[in-house]
Amino acid sequence: MTGVGNVPVLSVRDVAVVRQGRELIADISVDVAAGEQWALLGPNGAGKSTLLALSGARLHPTRGTVHVLGHRLGRVDMRALRTHIGHVDPRSRIEPSLGVRDVVLTGLLAAADLPKRWQPSEADLQRTDELIGSLGLAARVDSPWAVLSQGERGRALIARALVVEPHLLLLDEPTTGLDLAAREILLDVLMDLRTLRPDLASVLVTHHLEELPASTTHALVLSEGRVMASGSVDDVLDSDTVSRAFGHPVRIERNNGRWSATSAARIH
Structure with missing residues (x-):
């Protein structure tokens, strides 16, 4: 039960999830192709967990369509589909x-x-x-x-x-609870996956840019349940986009392939 040919590993189209009359996410569209390593970023409550649950075939959309490994949610055995998706959750x-x-x-x-x-x-x-x-x-x-x-x-x-x-690997804040050395070892492992499994697509959820491996190729930034920016990581992870998403001025820098964020607010 896997996607074939040029079909995206994950395809989300005009998706919304509504609970008790409230939109947790809305108007979300993204395609993840084989070999791409995506970062999913945003503040608490932005909708990251909801989008990851859709990606992992653990939740149905209220509106729109989600195809995982070539199969549309709602027309496939979700439990069987989940056995073909890798999921890393420290919890x-x-x-x-x-x-x-x-x-x-x-x-x-x-x-x-x-x-x-x-x-x-x-x-x-x-x-x-x-x-x-x-x-x-x-x-x-x-x-x-x-x-x-x-x-x-x-x-x-x-x-x-x-x-x-799996053809799709989902990582839900995989460095949670790790000290500095353990975090760096884990990020090295994620970088090595690019060589070991060049066809493997991944989506990594985090609040912190410092926790992204240098091999990250794409990013999607959410704010209040909607896409703030999506695409090549070099086009998306800039100071303006991240500042608007988190509601605080930050300065984004990238050195040796890794990102860092510092406050750009002046303290008096």
Whole structure:
């Protein structure tokens, strides 16, 4: 169940989501192609989580259309579709006693634990161990989730998302709770994905420009549920756009491929 040919990995057209008479997002349109790495930015309440839920086939639009991997939401088995989408969320519930290998295997089932009678295939096990090794977790393969550091958990969640060999990877504030070193290690991993999986499309949600990998190719900035700007990252992430979206004057700079933001307001 995947998109084919030149069909976008994700296509959102004139979408709105309405809850209790309130538009959480409205007039949203965006196409994400294979190999593109998108940043989804905006202040709290801008609609980032809602758009990510649509992208992950976890929510239906009230108006408009959403195609994920070539399949239109509302005309496809959403649960089956989700098994072909990688999702990284540091707030995911994971059974604390599971070792790293089993945590990664839960990604095949989109579950917090493994069913007692379920057995992975040899191919599943091989792919799991290859991912664990490539993400630097081979020495922790049997370590329980409960004793892993936040950085190790972050890398395990990326392996868990990749084990289904997705065409779309969604990252919901993946550096939440990480210290500086762990954050940089995780961002290096995301950069390496560009080489390891050049066809993989991704959407990363964050509040902080410093948490974007240098490999980011596109950006969509939301404000009050609507698109403030969308397109090539070099065209979108500028001081004016980000200042208007967050309602505060900031200065955006990019050095060695990474972004930083500082307040441009004068303090008296």
